[in-house]
Amino acid sequence: MSKIAVVAAQTPEAQAALADLQRRYGTCSPDAAEVIVALGGDGFMLRTLHRYLRHELPVYGMKLGTIGFLMNQYRPEDLPERIARAQPAPLRPLQMEAQNEAGGTISALAFNEVSLLRQTKQAAHVRVDLNGATKVPELICDGVIVATAAGSTAYNLSAHGPILPFGSNMLALTPISPFRPRRWRGAILPATVDVRFEILDPYKRPVSATADSNEVRDVIDVRIRESSEQTMTLLFDPEHNLEERILDEQFTF
Template identity: 65%
Template sequence: MSPLPSLSATPRIAFLASSITVAQQALEQMRLRYGHHSPQDADVICPLGGDGFMLQTLHRYGMLGKPVFGMKLGTVGFLMNQYREDDLPQRLALAEPAHLRPLEMLALTESGTTTGSLAYNEVSLLRQTRQAAHIRIDLNGQTRVDELMCDGVLVSTPAGSTAYNYSAYGPILPLGSHVLALTPIAPYRPRRWRGAIVKAETEFRMQVLDPYKRPVSVTADSHETRDVIEVTIRESRDRQVTLLFDPEHNLEERIISEQFTV
C-alpha cells in the first residue's frame, strides 16, 4: 500500500534531476506535464537520474519524511524505477514502499575534529596510501578483531549490500532482516576472516592503530573524511526514509534476484 496521503486527486510532486542532459530534458517534460512543487510542499519527491543522485536526494531531503519515487536516467539504477513519462499518478497509487534506516557515522580525526554523516548504503574505511591499514574492530564495546590488516573495511545496510559490499565479497542482506554486514576489503591478516553479519542494533567502533604511518579515510556514501583515528557507526534510531517502487520491480525482489544472478 502506498503511503501517499490522498490518491483520489493528482498528488503534488517535486521533480528533481541530475546534471546529465537526458535527466534535465526529462525534468522539463515532467514538470510541464504534471506540475512542480517544492520538496517541502510536495506529497512525493521524484528524482530523475541514477543511484548516486538518489542518494544525494535522500541526504538532502530525507529529513522531510516524504516518500521518494525515483526514475532511472543514469548509469546505475538499483534504487530507481524505470523512466516512463505516462501514467505517473497511477504508478504512485500502486507503488509499494520500502522503509530504510541509514547508518550514523561519527569520525574523530588526527587534528582532534569530529565529523558526522549519514549513510544509506555503507560506511567504508579505506587506506590512503600504498600501505595496508591496521584497524581494531569493537562491537558493542567488545574487541572482536585485534588487528585487521587490509585495504579497508565497511559496514553495509541491506539496501546497500548489493553495491560496494557485494563487490568486496560481502553477503547480500534481505530487506527487513534487521542485520548489517561487516565486510573486510582485501584482508591480509587475519587471512581467513571474511566478515560478519550482526544485529542492526550493534554499535561499531573502528580504531586506526597506526594513523600517522598508515593513514585511513572514512566515507559515508559519498561524504569523505580523511586522516581518521576512530570511527563509530550505528543504525539510526530516529531517521527513516520511504522509497516507492513499481510492484513488478520492488526493491525486495531485486535484492532476492541479485542472489541468483550468475
C-alpha cells in the same frame, strides 16, 4: 493526485525528462510536495535522500542514469497512478561518528555504507569492536565496509560481501583485501550493534572514512550504529520492488 516535486541529475537526458514531467503534471517545489520524484541513477538517488532528509517525504525514483538499482523504470505516462500504487520501502541510515587526528568529531549518515580505506600504499591496521568488546584485535587490510541491506549489493558486493535481504535488520561487515586474519571474510551483524573501528598506527598508516559520499580524512576512531531517529521511504512499482530485486541479485551470475 499527490503534489509532486521532480528533481533531476544534470545530464541532458534527465533534464529533458524533468521539463517533460513539469509540463505534464504541473509539479511543485519539495517544500510544498507530498512526494519527490528523482530522475537519474543510484548516485543521484543517494544525493536526493541526503538533501531532502529533513522533508521526510517518500521518494519515487526513475532510472535515467548508468545504474538504477534503487530506481523504477522511466516512463512519463500515468505517473500519479504509478506513485499511488507504489510499495514503500523504509530505509534507516547508518550514523557515523569519526574522530580525526586534529581532535575533531564529524558526524554523517549513510544509506548504503560506511567504508574505511587506506590513504597510502601501506595497509591499514584496524581494531574491530562490537558493543564494546574486541572481536578482531588487528585487521590488516586495504579497508573495511559496514553496509545496510539496501547497500549490500553495491560496494559491499564488489568486495565479496554478502547480499542481505531487505527488511532483515542486519548489517554486513566486510573487509577489503584482508591480509590478516587470513581466513576472515567478515560477518553479518544485527542492525542494533554498535561498531567501532580504532585505527592502529594512524600516523604511519593513515585511513579515511566515507559515509556514502561524505569523506573524512585521517581518522583515528570511527563509530557506526543504525540511526534511531532518521528514516526515508523509497517507493517502488509492485512488479519490481526492492525486496525482489535484492533476492534476484543472489541468483545473478
